[in-house]
Amino acid sequence: MPMCRLLCSFFLALIILSSIPASVDGCDYAQSICGAQAPGDVVIGIMLPCHSKVSLQERIRPESFQCSDFDLVSFMRSLATIHEIDEINAAGFLPGVHLGYLMCDTCSFASKALGDVDYMLEGNRTLNVKCNYTEFRPKVKIILGALNSDVSIALAGLLNVYMVPLLSSTSSAPKLSDKLRFPSFLRTIPSDKHQTKAVAKLMKHYDWNWVGVVYGDDEYGKAAFQSFLADAKANNVCLAYQEVLPHYLDNSQAMVRIKQVAEQIRSSSAQVVLLILKSDLVEGLFREMIETNTSRIWIATDAWSRSRSIAQMDSINKVGDILGFTFLSGKSDSFEKYLKNLTATPGGYNYFIEEYKSLRFNCTPECDSKTPPSYCSIPDLKKIKSSNACNFKDPQEQNDDYLVNTLDTSQAFLHKVAVQAVANALKKLLKCNSSLCLGEINFPPWKLLEELKKVNFSYDNQSFFFNENGDFANFYELIMWKTDGEYRKAQRIGNYKVSNQTVEVQINITWLSTANTTNPQSRCSEPCPPGSVKKILNESCCYNCIPCVEGTYSDEPDLNNCKPCESGTWSLKNSTGCKPRTESYMKWRDPHPIVMMAAAAFGILLLLVIFIIFLVYRDSPPMKRAESKPIVLSWLSFPLVS
Template identity: 30%
Template sequence: MSLSPVHALAFFLGFEMLPGPIQSNDTLAYQIFHSSGDVMLGGLFPFHTGVSNASNLWRPEPLTCINLNYVGVVQALAMRFAVEEINNSSMILPGRRLGYEIYDTCLQARVLMHSAMLLVSEGLTRDIWAICNLTTYNPRVMAVIGPGSAGIATPMVKLLSTFLIPQISYAITAAKFSNKNTFPSFLRTVPSDQHQVQGMIELVAHFGWNWVASLASDDEYGRDALCQLANLALLRNICIAYEGLIPTYGATSKTPVVIRDIIQEVHRKNINVVILFAPASLSRILFQEVLQLNMTKVWIASSAWVLSEPVLSLPGIREIGTVIGFSHRGSSVPGFLEYLVSVNAELKHHKSTLSSVGFGTSTLMGYDEEGDGSSPNFAVEEMSFIRLGQYADAVYTAVYSVAHALHEVLNCSSGKCRDVDSKIYPWQLLEAVKRVNFTVLNTSFYFDEYGNPNSGYDVVTHSMDNMGYKKIGRYSGQLDINDSLVNWRTNDNQVPTSQCFSRCEPGQVKLFKGLQFCCFDCDDCSEGTFQASYGEYVNVIQS
């Protein structure tokens, strides 16, 4: 029997493999990691980033997941790390053991829904009860960690919300999931995009830019961001001079052509500052085109790509100009870096065997420069491990939020938990998760009424050192930034300009250029007239 790469990983790390009669070639709902426990958690992570021949599917057969994704692997390992840490602790859930079932989403909605239906099945069966009252329904898991992509999450989140199963995402930032009428059981350990967009507008205003472009992936995540940017920019007299949607149908021959047209239009309009909301894979494709066109701009980065390994490892990435972005404010998880090093050592030790089961044609811990998985790479530099660690804290915090809620529901405060046979239900756990307030990684953590965390953003910039980036400030409703830490790559390190106008002086009026409200010339008032409001309106009054 041959194993897929992720199942080979599970085998060599000593995880329990998938129980039950699911066959090894059933890649649609592969359970990657499994560990039994008194209370079971579900985990949904993108071990792969796509499926093959999805457009030709005409029967509901298993899909083959492709493009191994080391970030998803690291996130899943972070869940396992947190669960084992909790199980070995006498301070939280004493005498109780958490278990988990972790599935590959393949960044595909059909794959995700297949796993979601299994997670809501009754007990250890594969049956879903269609009953009127779900109060005493006992699903396979008590809570779900994930998923990590808004683009595929909506149907699954609604399904789990029907059963009021707590679902805590470690990466979804789309603002719509704050709507508790539609998504009552959804929470997250990363801030909403609504706060990120506000921070971006504050950053643009801080440097005096009023002539910017906004680019985004052509999906729900990107389109929502463009809409929020346009609304907030208008309030700050910032002109979105160009909006561009980047197609999300992958690295086809069409994608670079569309991207090239977008970039050239940005350059033609003399825009020096570009806001980019897109996933890491799409951002990498865009910057490959930027480098080919030898174009330099200031790039305002969303959290989805600013510190992503695919972008940071792109050859020549430092030549695109200055990158300033927003990253979920997190902390390194003690012991996790060492854990990743041990995993990598185990993989290198079994390199020949891994090649025979599939790892020889995929990259796990190193980024495949060709993008086709053809270059095996098992060695990871220390700095890459440190960057990978950034993906752990949001998952780690999500697991601990469930554990603290269970600690309350099981009445473990006396040092001993309620009898393991005592019935608890997901809806009871959900109410406790909403109330958690605990310290994790030396930081206080809780959810607000919309299921959003109390954390903010670090403001970071790409740098020339080994890490590839450095922190220059923070944003938590108010921007705090050290301008002197930014390398603008200009003469005397002067802040680049991106303006279509300068503020008109008293005695001048605005002469608008075309339809752009923030693009105009300033002209002196005619003899015998004056302006009443000092440059804000064209309001000429006869003396």
């Protein structure tokens, strides 16, 4: 009981602090927290960043967060989720049950997201404090999100209290697979531990053993880097350098560090660089590369492998080849038709659609003036703006195919799969048949979590299910950024299968770095050819080549040690194999024995001449003084020894 009272007091303090009504000072509570909503019998929460930044400054008062930089790609992902919910409702997949949604903008910031969760779970703007939340029945039964791992980690930690499921289609940090720490978290993608294996296997496939790594200091970057270290070692890949960047560009040291990292990349002999970074940091780093005309082979992780803003950077073709791994993707005709006719779900609202249409169709000639207003500084505003914007009377009534033509809508595939997973779990939980659902609609969220873990369904001719860690363990797509005029466009060139850990490249690649299909190199040392072995220097990938000595050989490149010849065989220096020992005899008529015999006969004749001279002058005074007898005996022994 004391422990129960202590827990109750703790949660009461948290909730009192987090549930202060936001309608104070004229703030519209619902509108300021969540920007899209549609009513339903079962409500699904959506937490994705329609804006990519929060204005970071010294925080003194608990005021609302100011979000900026409208994110078209994430906006499109949220629309895919909403569209799939509408499709399930239209198809009558859950007879008699209508799915609703409540969408909040996390602005890619964990603190903002935590505030959104409070709003989603509360009833009548209050959260009842309990010691046991088994019968906790909020209106929102599950939350789809978040985009980034650091935000999902924060949300999952809070949602564990209530066991409300959190289902992400993009958060890949390995620690989220820990079901003791995050029992209510699931995802429709594999863990990053598989992605780092894929990256190391890709490097081994192309024989790149000397690489640089730049990673962010957030949860995603640090975890992925540690995982890559082990996988690189297992595949004989060495690190020329490892650099870390602050994961927010608003950090005062970010640009200084970017310049330092850029200098490290330029000065290193490593031609391959792995970037485990968010897209805004990659964009800042690439600007430095473009300014100095530096070209490398860049390996992209899922965080930026399909980034539109990077692909459309000015002079992006100068940075060199870009390869990367991304999650499953797939086009949908019905979704693209929906994007061309954007409107809020009947009975609900979507302020994000209104903001997009304002950016796209509002007439803003003042942004072309010499002193444009502050709101004109939104990145890519001129690219978003329609050329006919000033011809429209009501921007909110307009639609076009800009999103379909500009964005890669296949990125939203797994967000649609997430909704399908929820729908299939609900079908089991609510005991639905072909005509009605018999189960209780106002169920506690943990019951949906139980069904979600067991779900196994087919969608778009593929099977999906969660493994024991709550992950989808299927495969990654291997993509390469091919040139598309002045910009880049992702092209699928292969895949990596998680089940057998193999990289499969399905098409021939034309490399920018070699201007043909010849694979570029990134090695600390040239391979040692057969007949020689490696003499390791300071790194296992850095070595000199030394030839194998007589009696040893090497029959493969890059061996660490020469192999000894077997008994009865022999090899010469620098040999690639051993040959059987053979006996050979000299013939008398061959030049070599004739020369040897002639030399021997001449030597014997010379000895005889000297011997006769000794005999003739043996009694002379010099000979007597020299004691000639022992000398004569020694000379006589020479022919016998030879």
